[in-house]
Amino acid sequence: MMDKTFEPAAIETRMRALWDEVQAFKAGRPERLGAKPYSIMIPPPNVTGSLHIGHALNNTLQDVLCRFERMRGRDVLWQPGMDHAGIATQTVVERQLQDRQEPDRRTMGREAFVERVWAWKAESGGQILDQLQRLGASCDWSRTRFTMDEGLSEAVLEAFVSLHKAGLIYRDKRLVNWDPGLGTAVSDIEVVSVEMRGSLWHFRYPIEGEPGRFITVATTRPETMLGDTAVAVHPNDERYRDLVGRHALLPLVGRRIPIVADAYSDPDKGSGAVKITPGHDFNDFEVGRRHALAVINIFDAGARLAIDGNTAFLEDAAPEDGVLALHGLDRAEARKRVVALMDERGLLEKTEPHTLMVPHGDRSNAVIEPWLTDQWYVDAAKLAGPALDAVRDGDTSFHPKSWEKTYFDWLENIQPWCVSRQLWWGHRIPAWYGPDGRTFVEKREAEARAAAEAHYGRAVDLRRDEDVLDTWFSSGLWAFSTLGWPHATPELARYYPTSTLVTGFDIIFFWVARMMMLSLFVTGETPFKDVYIHALVRDEKGAKMSKSKGNVVDPLTLIDDHGADALRFTLAAMAAQGRDIKLSVARIEGYKGFATKLWNATRFLRMNQCRRDPTFEPGAACEVLSRWILGESSKAVAEVTGALDAFRFNDAAAAAYRFVWNVFCDWFIELAKPVLQGEASAARTETRAVAAAVLDDILKLLHPFMPFVTEAIWGYGTAGEDGEPARETVLALALWPRPAPPDRAAEAEIGWVIDLVSEVRSFRSEMSIGSQPLALSLVGATPAARARAEAHRPMIESLARLSRFDFVDGAPAAAAQLVVRDTIAAIPLAGLVDATAERARLSKEKGKLDADVAKIETELGNENFLKRAKEEAIEAKRERREDALMRLGAVARALDRLASIE
């Protein structure tokens, strides 16, 4: 027997053990090898990660799909795993070394440090996988992969080498986004612009050969002037026309720099003349290229001034006293000093307050410095073509479709992807350099040696590239590397391309687009058929939740407090929202109530011997109530199925909720009580079986959303009572119900009963009658109506709380009259309410009906409406008019009768 109260925590632990025991989530179960595969690759969480609310949403939706497809009989692979998260993990371990006052990474050396990271992973990495299981994620946990494990590392090497051989990966020296905090290059999408308040300094640069004449340039970054190699003005700018081709003398540095005409310069900005620093500004770099300007790097890897002994800086320069003393200063300090020096020399024209967008590293939050270095790049523009075509041609579809525009816009304007990182934790780039700097890219050192030997004609010493790859490079291979690629495994053949990718829009660029590009290049196939993009869970201000802001809602706490099922149901029900979800705890509480409701309804059915009957055939049900609830159940099955097929998680959840609570519990169980609690009869036997059968369908419908409570109620492995057969399988592997056609006659009949009961309840409440029993008479009922009333008499008497229920020919005097479809029900007023109250009630109803009828009449009187509207629309309107008129007539007659009594 079930526990009296619903305790999610206990159930969750037990069900996890059960699924584990029967290996419910294992892909490739022998009995399903003939079935169509369905596969989802989990967006691999960071190994350093712990479950946040975004993961909870993302994985709930994936789990809903996987459980749904599994119950439809598909062979489901939900591939789990983790990402090595280069920067995040290296940072965590470095911090740990610092906290424990151990030698830092440079002191311990690369090999020891990497070993240390592995040790950290073994000890405290990957807690998130257990947390996902607490959420109920039905991944095939036996297949868990890690981007740094052996197989995936091989895939990375293979992909890198073949991209290189195809000329799609190359090494280049150009400006990169340098993160001085982390000491590594990052890609452009890892840079976020932050609005900051700063100043705009106007500097005077003396014109060569014309003492006393200056050209004024405005800058937000005074310290970079040390690296200036030109001043640019617009070709059409009259003010400066005579200066083009001449030179300015860079103050403090004494460098002679040309004044060039370039359309990049905007006459309306600042002074119209702009200082050009090709070494530390992306635009200036381009200007420099057009005018063959020198590129001077004035910073070291930590963005400190590196000018002393800097040959590029010192060439053709004669730094003033004190300038070389700035060597080693941080950017911010250098800025102050440069401004002060310029001011002292009377070369600071003015300083204006200015707001500007400053690039920051998304991980480190350090100000990014454009810096000239050698890095590895992926030729993304070339890879983008097939990735664009795949979506344009519909091989891959986004849901909602509107995200395709975002995807197209980005790929159409894509820049080379910088994939090298100056870190130690990650996939080391398989490139070796010969004595002359020649590069050999091979999967293994031995192959590189062989290639080098072939090239040089002798064995030479090779030096391996120090850098590792961007974490997103290995994530980009995830769709197939997890299945064993580059080996032709049976899993690869069976589950790739995958079915659906579920992710948030914030990683369309980072991950989705790159998986598309890399998968298409490597496998020639689009990695997934459908991409479902869900909302981001944000805080109440619409900001991303983050630990540093302290605005996170911990899903594990929510699970502790309300149960995983309630959290999951809430997330699924809210999945429709556009781009923001503001999670409401009240809503979660509400859905916990839903799980409790299901629990208690089940208890009631068990108490009333509603057992599954294997011989029961739903199609052969005789009772109207049976046929009705079976029809309603079918409707719910169709709704939930259709909604899930279309990724409308919220509609699916709402349809299931409505059916279970508002139809099954509120009406079916209540209507069935007289039979269930009555004497033995064929009707009782049938009702019990029907109740059990519909409950089974309910458990199935809800299982994708609330796996724990439904599996617990399903009761696999627990003894059936009173000869009830034991379950053949766990619910997770049971088959999804198939809808049957609804029974219109039963629908009309039970609908009438429900309306009658509702009318009586409404009357009782409006008239403040309380709970005392009422006498009710059907007035002038047709034989059919009479038969119907008789058939359901026990239900009606019990739900409407009637002391008497009979039939009369004419309306009794001093009685309230209720209109129920085509029937009038009369309740004697004597001793209950006075005629005034009843007249008020009827008048109110009449008012509503009058307004309704008037509105419909107007529409039906409109010729254009009749001429142009759809047939169904007109017909529906006519039906509404008939119904309203009928009710209005009854109400009017009742009012007349009241008047005649008084």
Next chain:
RNA sequence: GGGCGCGUAGCUCAGCGGGAGAGCACUCCCUUGACAUGGGAGGGGUCACAGGUUCAAUCCCUGUCGUGCCCACCA
């Protein structure tokens, strides 16, 4: 500067061409043997604003206002 959203009941949000919905909150009634984590009945909305298309607009189009996000190389 471009792009994409959103403005619907007190709150959080669904709906998106033909009768305005849910959860929570609120009011009233009900401890009837599944559930008071409950049951029943209610109140509450010119669906941001202004035009337009249509027989018909919360829903489609245009604009305005408010609000949020993404992208962008501006001194």
